[in-house]
Structure formats: C-alpha cells, structure tokens
Amino acid sequence: MTSETNYDVAVVGGGPAGTSSAFYAAKLGLKTILFEKHPYPRPKPCGGALSSRIIPLLGKEAVKAINCEIEELRVFSPSFKCLSFYNVPGYTVRREEFDLAMAKDAQNAGAIVMDKCRVKTIHQLPSGDYEIIAETATVTAKYIIMAAGFPKNALIRSPFTREEFEDDYLAMTVLSETPVDNKIMVDVNFPAKVMAIFFGAVPNGYAWYFVKDGYVNIGIGATALLLKDVGAVNAYKQFVLNLKQKGFLPKDLELAKERAFPLPFKRTVEKSVFGNVLLVGDSAGFVSPVTGEGIYYAVKGGQLAAQAIAENVKNGALLSSYHYNWKKEFGYGLDKYGYLLREILYKSKRRMELAVSLGMHDAQMAELLKNLVFGVYGYQKIFWKALLRLPVTLIKTIF
Numbered sequence: 001m002t003s004e005t006n007y008d009v010a011v012v013g014g015g016p017a018g019t020s021s022a023f024y025a026a027k028l029g030l031k032t033i034l035f036e037k038h039p040y041p042r043p044k045p046c047g048g049a050l051s052s053r054i055i056p057l058l059g060k061e062a063v064k065a066i067n068c069e070i071e072e073l074r075v076f077s078p079s080f081k082c083l084s085f086y087n088v089p090g091y092t093v094r095r096e097e098f099d100l101a102m103a104k105d106a107q108n109a110g111a112i113v114m115d116k117c118r119v120k121t122i123h124q125l126p127s128g129d130y131e132i133i134a135e136t137a138t139v140t141a142k143y144i145i146m147a148a149g150f151p152k153n154a155l156i157r158s159p160f161t162r163e164e165f166e167d168d169y170l171a172m173t174v175l176s177e178t179p180v181d182n183k184i185m186v187d188v189n190f191p192a193k194v195m196a197i198f199f200g201a202v203p204n205g206y207a208w209y210f211v212k213d214g215y216v217n218i219g220i221g222a223t224a225l226l227l228k229d230v231g232a233v234n235a236y237k238q239f240v241l242n243l244k245q246k247g248f249l250p251k252d253l254e255l256a257k258e259r260a261f262p263l264p265f266k267r268t269v270e271k272s273v274f275g276n277v278l279l280v281g282d283s284a285g286f287v288s289p290v291t292g293e294g295i296y297y298a299v300k301g302g303q304l305a306a307q308a309i310a311e312n313v314k315n316g317a318l319l320s321s322y323h324y325n326w327k328k329e330f331g332y333g334l335d336k337y338g339y340l341l342r343e344i345l346y347k348s349k350r351r352m353e354l355a356v357s358l359g360m361h362d363a364q365m366a367e368l369l370k371n372l373v374f375g376v377y378g379y380q381k382i383f384w385k386a387l388l389r390l391p392v393t394l395i396k397t398i399f
C-alpha cells in the first residue's frame, strides 16, 4: 500500500510496455507508480523470443533474466524442407521471470510498483489530473500510460476509445511451455537453444517450437477468422502430433496444458494520445503482423512515451510527439510493409514453400528471411531488399 497519493505518471499494466514505461519515466525523474492486477511472477502466454535489438533498451535485471542465447534457427516449409541458420541475433526468455525482472528494474529506478492491484476506474478531475482507483490504492496523476495489454480490455476501450477488433484483425494463438530435461532434447536432435519456425503448419499462419534452457515452448498462431474452421486448439494438437510423428519431440513427453490467447493483428492505432493519456504496447496494437513479435515494440514504445512526458513537463513540448515518434520508429514499417509482407507470405502454402525454397537456393535471400524472423531491421528495408534481389534468386532457383 502506498502512503503517497500524487504522482506525475501512473502506469496501468505491468507487462513489457508498462514496466518499460515506468523504468524510463522514473529514470527521467518523474514520480511514477505502476499498477499490475496479477501478483508477480505472473504467467503470460508467450513464445518469449527476443530480437537482439531489445538488449540496449533493457535494465540490468531484465538482461539477467534472459533464459538463453539462440544458437540455431530452423525455418521449415509446409513440406518440412528445412533452412538452418547459426549465430542468430536472438534470445529467449520465460515471461514469468522476464516481466518480474523488468518490474524490479522499474522499482530500482525509483518507480513504485503495486502488483496484485487492479485498476478499477479512472476519472479526470476538474484540475485536469486523473484519479486512478485501484483495488488497494487511490492516487492522482498528471499523466497516464495505458499498458494494459490486449485491447479488448474494457478499461482501454472506455473512455479511451479503441475500436472493436474484428476476427480478421485478430490472431488466435495456442501454446504450452513445458519443463524438460535438456538431455532428452539432444536425443531428438532439438537440443536447447534451437528455435524452429514451421511455416504453413496451420492454415495461413505458422507454428513455433522453441527449445529454451530447461523448457520447450510450442505454439501456433494465425488469423482468428482462418482458424475458425479447424479450431485453434485442434490445430495446435495436430502440430504437436506431427512433431512427435516426425521424431522431433520425445514421444512420451507430456506437454503442459495448452492455453489459447488472442493477439492484436491489425494495424497500429490511429490515435495513441488522449489528453494526457498515452497508449503503449498491445493496447496500441504494437505487434508485428508478420511474426507476432510484440515485446520489442512494447519496450521501445514505453521508452518513447516516458520521453514525451518528460519533455512535456520540462519545456511544454507537445505530448503528441509520442505518436509521431513511434510511428517513425516502427509504426509506419509495421503498418505498411509488415502488412504487405504478411499478405504475400501467408496467402497460401505454395507461397510459404516458395519463400523457404528461394532461401535454400540463395544465401542473400536466406539472410533476409532470417532478418525478417528476428526483426533485425525494419520491414520497409526487408521488403525492398527482397524485391531487388528476387530476379537473381529466381535465376539461381531455376538453374
């Protein structure tokens, strides 16, 4: 329970977006409080893959919470042709541990972190400040960072406008994370630190199989509308069966109970600043439409939100700079080129087969595929580089 009640910034939600916002806001000298409805460590269904560009943005505890550095990426085509990459720029985390570590970084930077404390309502006071009524505390704050995750959350939709998500703008994901002895994974040639992507393992989507240090994380994801006929859980179960039948997964390994979870898969929000309320992370649709990667965008968005508030406090700079900054940093690339790449790649199994096949015949195209998976550089650059390289790749493939 906090005895103080007036804050510069109140952050709603303690995932990567909220903890990063609180970490940076506190570092910038803003009096900050964060509310998380679950007690830490809290489970969060997630693959937990990180691209290396996130590392410079993280605090010490979050870096310590990295589970492993990925040693090999395997990209499978729908017919199980495999493209392998070594020395890949990626890591894996377990979200329970990672999000807790990020909350500790925020706390170490000076933010108050209140877990097990759901925000119930938010009112704007006549002074213009906001009153935040949470389960065990009521505080006021000049700014709110809304980082409450998936945008169907009622707190985000009302009163801070967020359009309803249609099924074709939603990804449905199903996954499990199971503790495992590293040794038995060597027997199936999927040792720890191998990350595999299976294009087309579900209709118009992909499945993943990440072998972390001591855990296997298996999941599927695709547009909710396209998974409706098959059923998302059925698609996941079929994928697990395929892994076992192909000898990729120990036959007698009993996986943890799977969990289904929706993910925003639309373009990012058109508006992210409402008065002194800023939307960040999944709440703002900061998710790659190609891979479903959201942790990097959540963390970067949190940093940009905190910086915009600090500038507003210091010299009255417009808060709307936040919107332009994230758009410039990653929003434009996600919305235009990410969307285009998704449409091109996932349209049919034949296209996914072709993408892997092109990578198998041309090392430069393969490099682009790897950079796409790890978001090494923006989708705009990947799109144009792939387009320019395509004639050479096609010649190499045909001859």
Ligand SMILES: Cc1cc2nc3c(=O)[nH]c(=O)nc-3n(C[C@H](O)[C@H](O)[C@H](O)COP(=O)(O)OP(=O)(O)OC[C@H]3O[C@@H](n4cnc5c(N)ncnc54)[C@H](O)[C@@H]3O)c2cc1C
Pocket (backbone or CB within 6 Å): 012, 013, 014, 015, 016, 017, 018, 035, 036, 037, 038, 042, 044, 045, 046, 047, 048, 049, 050, 117, 118, 119, 120, 147, 148, 149, 150, 153, 155, 173, 174, 175, 219, 261, 262, 263, 280, 281, 282, 283, 286, 287, 292, 293, 294, 295, 296, 298
């Ligand atoms: C199955 C699956 C696999 C994924 N795999 C990857 C991956 O491998 N790599 C990657 O980069 N991304 C991945 N993502 C995406 C990534 O998980 C999200 O983009 C990321 O978690 C977004 O962070 P966030 O902080 O915006 O939201 P969240 O992580 O959802 O955090 C929001 C927090 O707000 C809290 N909250 C909600 N309402 C309230 C309230 N009223 N009061 C207080 N607290 C509240 C919630 O409890 C939650 O802890 C995956 C997503 C799914 C569903």
